[in-house]
Amino acid sequence: SLYQRLGAEQGINAIVDGLLYQIEHDERIVHHFADSDIGRFRAMLAEQLCDLTGGPCQYSGSTMQESHTGFNITLADYDALVEGLIKVMQRQQISLADQNALLALLAPMYKDISYR
Numbered sequence: 001s002l003y004q005r006l007g008a009e010q011g012i013n014a015i016v017d018g019l020l021y022q023i024e025h026d027e028r029i030v031h032h033f034a035d036s037d038i039g040r041f042r043a044m045l046a047e048q049l050c051d052l053t054g055g056p057c058q059y060s061g062s063t064m065q066e067s068h069t070g071f072n073i074t075l076a077d078y079d080a081l082v083e084g085l086i087k088v089m090q091r092q093q094i095s096l097a098d099q100n101a102l103l104a105l106l107a108p109m110y111k112d113i114s115y116r
């Protein structure tokens with residue numbers, strides 16, 4: 001599964017931690033997380049990525065629509081986060097095919113996340 005190719009639990013955790021670091025250092029989007037419980041975000045995102053990629057997890061968090069309501073997340077915000085994610089995946093030497101496979105699983109969520 002894609003889950004295995006991303007490095008299973010360890011690999012997903014490394015992607016999530018890398019992405020958190022990118023977000024923290026990205027002045028374009030960090031403001032959205034000012035009042036967030038980062039521990040929860042970290043745990044829920046890891047669970048969601050595990051679930052989505054065929055791993056042994058079941059996402060137990062809020063829907064994408066619920067959790068992004070009130071932030072008015074723009075296309076530019078979304079692109080900034082994806083840019084960070086790609087940097088992290090490149091650094092972890094994930095193949096281009098697997099990077100694209102993960103991005104393809106996330107892309108359909110854009111409509112639920114944006115402009116809420």
Ligand code: HEM
Nearest residue numbers: 029032033036037041044045048061062067077078081106
């Ligand atoms: C494919 C893209 C994305 C995915 C898969 C995703 C996933 C998630 C998940 C799983 C949560 C936690 C839900 C929960 O607590 O139950 C969350 C929360 C959050 N996301 Fe996203 N997200 C995405 C894009 C974005 C973008 C682009 C932004 C803004 C730049 C953003 C900002 C936030 C914020 C601020 C929260 C925390 C909300 C709170 O404090 O409760 N997300 N997201």
